[in-house]
Amino acid sequence: MFIETETTPNPASLKFLPGQQVMAQGTREFADPEAAEASPLAQAIFDTGEVVNVFFGSDFISVTAAPGVDWTALKPQVLSILLDHFVAEAPLFAPGTAAGIAVPPEGGELLVEENAEDADIVAQINELLDTRVRPAVAGDGGDIQYRGFKDGVVFLTMQGACSGCPSSSATLKHGIEGLLKHYVPEVVEVRAA
Structure with missing residues (x-):
């Protein structure tokens, strides 16, 4: 299996493309390790101790490094975690947890009362x-x-x-x-x- 990486306009983030579907529908963002408990994959990425955000898209995973973290050392760690996950065909979410799919507008909480x-x-x-x-x-x-x-x-x-x-x-x-x-x-x- 080969996982491509792409830079993003955000210098702290990299986009990882595993060459297969990640999310069947919607997206899911993990902004902290507590939120990542719903996903063994996101949790493993946070467990590196150098990540502040993990995002699952339809066919990609974006990872944002903590301030001051060098991607030279972090990138191989994230690639290893992703390879292990996809080769093992492990589930994206832990059993019994809601995937929490955010498909606007249904999945997002509105901030204002609309007319x-x-x-x-x-x-x-x-x-x-x-x-x-x-x-x-x-x-x-x-x-x-x-x-x-x-x-x-x-x-x-x-x-x-x-x-x-x-x-x-x-x-x-x-x-x-x-x-x-x-x-x-x-x-x-x-x-x-």
Whole structure:
């Protein structure tokens, strides 16, 4: 088995591509070792002691190193863990735990109470996120989660390699905000949630 790696716009994150499906649907982010207890794979990666985030995408795993950690030493450790996991065909999640699939908008908790009359606008926003934004963000080792729409403001959460990326603010404000404003005139701003 061969696992490819790709750099991401976030210098602290690497994207690992095992050449097979990771998540059947949705995504899953582990922002700390306690959250990783639901997944033996994520827990093993956190057990290196040098990781602050693990993210499962459809066909990739993004790993974010702790500040000051050198990928030269960490990368072989993560590759070894991933190889062991996929060669053994081990389950991604521990028995009896919920996979916690986050498929926006159903899986994400809304931060704002939305108005029923905004349902068409919200549907347009989610359609654009699904077709235009999510594939591009996945290419960078992350995902984006819809968190609400109120008074012209769209609330989004960056995940995976994108959550701590220095350019995530620019991606939200200049990329995603511009796209949404162009196609959905009711959108006046995009904010990180």
